[in-house]
Amino acid sequence: MAALNEFDVIQTFFHRAAPEGYVGVGDDCALFSVRPGYQLAVSTDTLIEGQHFFSDVDPYDLGHKSLAVNLSDLCAMGAEPKGCVLALALPQVDPQWLQAFSSGLHALAAQSNCPLIGGDTTRHPYAVTITLTIFGEVPITQALRRDLARAGDDIWITGTLGAADLALRYLTQRLPMDAERLEQTRSALERPLPPYAFAPHLLGHAHAAIDISDGFLQDLSHILTASHCGAQVSWADLPMHPALRGVAPALQQAAVLAGGDVFELCFTAPPTERAYLLDLAAQHQIRLTRIGTVVPEPGLVVVDASGQALNLPAQGGFDHFSA
Amino acid sequence: MAALNEFDVIQTFFHRAAPEGYVGVGDDCALFSVRPGYQLAVSTDTLIEGQHFFSDVDPYDLGHKSLAVNLSDLCAMGAEPKGCVLALALPQVDPQWLQAFSSGLHALAAQSNCPLIGGDTTRHPYAVTITLTIFGEVPITQALRRDLARAGDDIWITGTLGAADLALRYLTQRLPMDAERLEQTRSALERPLPPYAFAPHLLGHAHAAIDISDGFLQDLSHILTASHCGAQVSWADLPMHPALRGVAPALQQAAVLAGGDVFELCFTAPPTERAYLLDLAAQHQIRLTRIGTVVPEPGLVVVDASGQALNLPAQGGFDHFSA
Secondary structure: OOOOOHHHHHHHHHOOOOOOOEEOEOEOOEEEOOOOOEEEEEEEEEEEEOOOEOOOOOHHHHHHHHHHHHHHHHHHHOOEEEEEEEEEEEOOOOHHHHHHHHHHHHHHHHHOOOOEEEEEEEEOOOOOEEEEEEEEEEEOOOOOEOOOOOOOOEEEEEOOEOHHHHHHHHHOOOOOOOHHHHHHHHHHHHOOOOOOOOHHHHOOOOOEEEEEOOOHHHHHHHHHHHHOOEEEEEHHHOOEOHHHOOOOHHHHHHHHHHOOOOOEEEEEEOHHHHHHHHHHHHHOOOOEEEEEEEEOOOEEEEEOOOOOEOOOOOOOOOOOOOO | OOOOOHHHHHHHHHOOOOOOOEEOEOEOOEEEOOOOOEEEEEEEEEEEEOOOEOOOOOHHHHHHHHHHHHHHHHHHHOOEEEEEEEEEEEOOOOHHHHHHHHHHHHHHHHHOOOOEEEEEEEEOOOOOEEEEEEEEEEEOOOOOEOOOOOOOOEEEEEOOEOHHHHHHHHHOOOOOOOHHHHHHHHHHHHOOOOOOOOHHHHOOOOOEEEEEOOOHHHHHHHHHHHHOOEEEEEHHHOOEOHHHOOOOHHHHHHHHHHOOOOOEEEEEEOHHHHHHHHHHHHHOOOOEEEEEEEEOOOEEEEEOOOOOEOOOOOOOOOOOOOO
16 A cells, blocks of 8 residues: 555545534634534543554544543533534554544544544654534533632442553553453543433533543542632442452552542532432433532542541542653 | 643633633533624644654644644634634643644634634543644635636735755655754744735635645646646745755755645636735735636646746645555
């Protein structure tokens, strides 16, 4: 196969007919309209080979995840997906890899109504580097934010916690391999699916929201700091992934409380919304768990079944510049 | 100075108070509204250390250029700048470098009314990798496009050609150093300034447009291919940068016709618009030059003063995946 140049790569793997109402790949900019009464929500995230994913990860999953991590940010604002652009930098052009990567990306784009409408491809001397920027629509002034939690709110999370972190520990040899547990947790790490259809229905019902990307404790703390309040969370109520049953309690705590790459939603809502929320979750086949309460005093306390505060690790969560 | 973490980097160097009508840095997404009657134009571009810029480039200039290359894409659609998000991946946190980089970016953002409203910072194991995604507003259905050139249109370009390419040849030792010429051309390479205030006034007057990023011949060819027509261009009319006077004719041709990194605008417009365009350029202190004509037959011909077609290099322009 002859070497593909930049334009071939775009044409072969990333170009799709622009959906109605969009001008897509092929001009200097992509164009689209925002519905009257809505505003635009924008987020951008980078995934780097060797830093955020392994060189031998399934490229289909990587294409999926490149969009998923950004869909997760839209969820945190309650925005509906509208479209995305991809900046892809590659050490070499591998048609098989590109075919799988673009298929994974396009599949989730189609599923979530978030078409790929533009981008930039270029050579990277060292590492596959993927930056995807996503656009969503949200009714003006209605977006969920980090700073709107109120004392008395329930705290909810979607999905389960701990699986992605456990898989990562096996894959980086920080834990002795357990093939069965890796099998059970790997898709949480490599093919996360944020609740993009569920989240927009939280508008007008939830107060504050964030997606869990750096670790549950750290991300919930961002809500509490921005909202000038605190929280009491019940360890027993946290929806631990079933594959964590039977692992050492310290590892369970670390994975559930501080594990990153979760891409589920943490939000607060007044207790009057419980029935609505549980009903909504059932409609969307989303696991939704009430895990604690927002309190007026600053500080985040996780209590065990007997009401004792857990001794939390000083360093929860993920700092991208730590060694 | 203690090591800065990811959140410190954002807070210290990139956070600015969100302009009226925006929710900016500090939540999961940035939020803003698009004016009624307008649609959104979006573009994304990546700059990689060692690939698109030298490791020792002035970081202030690099911050400027990261935004400038994207402003250039908005110009090509006639869109007004609205805002941008930055994905920045760094091998290490160097506060002095970050201070200068962010200052250069914020300065051009303020000048062009294109505030930085969000982003992502992360560690890159090897190379500074900068992806900026820009948003502009353009009246619905009015955007300049590549596919709307018509036979009989004049072809225009802003600014001059060849300087950035010449500077790059000196800096990569592909030409023996000429300190004076490097001095005269270096700012074209390192601090390009696309005509962002001029371009939106082309709507309703120009037909097709593109920004010159990969090389004049290649970029004009994109217009011609998309518009199913050809062009005749006069070599003598091409606005060669004055620093190219006196260099070998073959080098002049290569730099002017195929040199990349120009970030000026090439557009077509009917001859009835000449007075309007020259007046508009004067108002904006933009150098604007009419360089040729769109013709019905496919093909791009550059003729010399005697009307003879130049023998054009087979490979004009820049392919990001070529060796």
